[in-house]
Amino acid sequence: MTDSPIGTADPGSAVVVSIDGLRKSFGPREVLKGIDLEVAQGEVVCVIGPSGSGKSTLLRCVNLLEQPTAGSISVLGVEVTDPDVDIDRVRTHVGMVFQQFNLFPHKTVLENCTLAQRKVLGRSQAEADEIGRKNLEHVGLGDRADSHPSQLSGGQQQRVAIARALSMDPAIMLFDEPTSALDPELVGDVLSVMRDLAESGMTMMVVTHEMAFAREVADRVVFMDDGQLVEQGPPEQLIGNPSHERTRSFLARVLDPTHKHD
Amino acid sequence: MTSPSVALPAGRARMSPRKRAQVSRVVQYAVLVAVVLAVAAGTDWSNMREQVFNLEAAANMADKLPLAALNTIRYTLSAFAVAFSLGLVLALMKLSSVKLYRILATGYVEFFRGVPALLVVLAFAYIVPVAFQVRFSSITVTIALALGIVSAAYLAETLRAGLQAVPKGQVEASRSLGMTSGQTMRSVVIPQAFRLVLPPMTNEIVLLTKDTSLVFAMGLTAGSYELTKLARETLNSSAVGGLTAFVVVGLVYLMITIPLSALTRWLEKKTGSKGRV
Numbered sequence: 412m413t414d415s416p417i418g419t420a421d422p423g424s425a426v427v428v429s430i431d432g433l434r435k436s437f438g439p440r441e442v443l444k445g446i447d448l449e450v451a452q453g454e455v456v457c458v459i460g461p462s463g464s465g466k467s468t469l470l471r472c473v474n475l476l477e478q479p480t481a482g483s484i485s486v487l488g489v490e491v492t493d494p495d496v497d498i499d500r501v502r503t504h505v506g507m508v509f510q511q512f513n514l515f516p517h518k519t520v521l522e523n524c525t526l527a528q529r530k531v532l533g534r535s536q537a538e539a540d541e542i543g544r545k546n547l548e549h550v551g552l553g554d555r556a557d558s559h560p561s562q563l564s565g566g567q568q569q570r571v572a573i574a575r576a577l578s579m580d581p582a583i584m585l586f587d588e589p590t591s592a593l594d595p596e597l598v599g600d601v602l603s604v605m606r607d608l609a610e611s612g613m614t615m616m617v618v619t620h621e622m623a624f625a626r627e628v629a630d631r632v633v634f635m636d637d638g639q640l641v642e643q644g645p646p647e648q649l650i651g652n653p654s655h656e657r658t659r660s661f662l663a664r665v666l667d668p669t670h671k672h673d
Numbered sequence: 674m675t676s677p678s679v680a681l682p683a684g685r686a687r688m689s690p691r692k693r694a695q696v697s698r699v700v701q702y703a704v705l706v707a708v709v710l711a712v713a714a715g716t717d718w719s720n721m722r723e724q725v726f727n728l729e730a731a732a733n734m735a736d737k738l739p740l741a742a743l744n745t746i747r748y749t750l751s752a753f754a755v756a757f758s759l760g761l762v763l764a765l766m767k768l769s770s771v772k773l774y775r776i777l778a779t780g781y782v783e784f785f786r787g788v789p790a791l792l793v794v795l796a797f798a799y800i801v802p803v804a805f806q807v808r809f810s811s812i813t814v815t816i817a818l819a820l821g822i823v824s825a826a827y828l829a830e831t832l833r834a835g836l837q838a839v840p841k842g843q844v845e846a847s848r849s850l851g852m853t854s855g856q857t858m859r860s861v862v863i864p865q866a867f868r869l870v871l872p873p874m875t876n877e878i879v880l881l882t883k884d885t886s887l888v889f890a891m892g893l894t895a896g897s898y899e900l901t902k903l904a905r906e907t908l909n910s911s912a913v914g915g916l917t918a919f920v921v922v923g924l925v926y927l928m929i930t931i932p933l934s935a936l937t938r939w940l941e942k943k944t945g946s947k948g949r950v
Contacts, residue, residue: 503851513842513846517865517868526850575850
């Protein structure tokens with residue numbers, strides 16, 4: 412972050428996301444029960460946990476796709492939970508990749524990558540095209556720029572979605588179960604793009620069920636269960652030698668699905 | 674290998690299913706031919722040729738036909754312009770977070786879908802001028818409003834469904850890139866919704882084209898006759914063969930609506946193959 416993307420951000424701050432006492436309810440159901448979490452610049456944090464544990468909701472609160480019920484979140488030094496914040500401005504610095512890709516089906520692959528660059532960042536068509544093509548190259552799809560999303564496989568679509576997010580030059584990338592909707596043989600390509608991205612120093616928050624990926628790429632793994640952050644730590648510790656019974660039981664189920672637990 | 678024997682029902686030998694289907698088809702054809710023959714035999718062909726398929730009478734009205742066809746198209750398009758703008762407003766009202774808007778829009782839709790279009794046309798011709806002390810300067814405006822107001826009720830439902838059919842993930846993806854809700858509507862939601870509603874919307878134009886025939890109930894001057902009114906006037910003013918006019922304008926209606934229906938099918942195919950991922 413040589414030039415701080417947001418004016419009010421502290422340029423020396425190494426913390427990109429800071430979550431404090433976050434609570435979120437859907438009606439009477441509380442899905443986040445007080446989460447505290449910080450993500451430092453350049454850090455790759457993988458969030459794991461059973462379905463319904465609130466992982467995705469946590470991620471979606473970071474860029475305010477879900478409005479928190481209580482607590483505060485600051486991104487790049489900006490309090491996004493402040494009702495007067497210009498959230499659109501913050502979101503330009505926060506890339507997001509969805510489980511269902513959510514590419515724009517009426518646009519070509521390249522247009523998917525250039526739309527927001529032009530509308531939001533005010534880049535010229537030529538500049539946006541150049542940046543879009545560069546990012547499509549990075550994800551290995553430079554030759555598919557003029558295709559429509561429906562002509563691509565799921566894995567290719569997800570890589571386009573990554574290129575689309577990267578084209579905004581985000582300071583942090585959020586991945587919401589990016590490989591969960593993919594056929595098993597297509598998962599590898601997406602994960603390898605994410606691994607490259609992590610190695611390039613991108614700050615990443617990844618909600619995932621891919622334990623091998625978390626173990627290999629994450630700087631820190633966070634285990635969530637029932638709306639609570641149960642424990643966190645380096646992958647070798649959390650996955651290799653978890654200290655909580657809930658973590659152990661979850662990992663046992665995930666790493667050895669045939670294993671009869673309890 | 675011994676093939677297991679299937680237990681056949683005892684008694685009378687039954688027809689195989691294929692044989693039965695064959696017999697059924699033959700019977701259906703026979704019924705159709707019988708009906709056609711009966712109708713043909715019961716028709717007074719010489720009278721029909723003179724009254725209904727009278728080429729001379731058709732030629733006599735030919736010079737008035739282009740203007741009437743043009744008026745039909747003019748009324749259709751202007752009514753559609755009203756219907757689309759009003760329908761879009763109603764659709765957005767139906768999706769509004771303001772409850773009163775939703776109630777008003779629902780009431781409007783229910784009312785105008787439940788009332789015969791002919792009544793609305795008559796109301797615009799005779800009640801509205803009395804009620805509001807207005808005389809619409811041009812008959813086209815009156816017709817556009819009368820038919821447009823009815824059609825808007827149908828279009829509103831179509832447009833609302835289209836806007837709602839765009840997946841929520843599209844909005845989330847757009848907003849997560851920093852686009853405002855307005856930019857998201859314009860660049861992401863409306864273009865996709867438009868593709869979805871294009872086929873039903875073309876269908877609505879076909880319906881409108883036919884509904885322009887209802888304006889015969891208004892007092893029209895000769896220059897503003899559309900096809901149906903022209904046919905009625907031709908019938909009234911011609912001694913013999915006047916009924917031919919209905920056949921002629923029927924054909925002209927088909928010349929307008931069949932290409933539109935074909936367009937609808939083509940659009941359906943096109944949007945179907947390129948639509949969702």
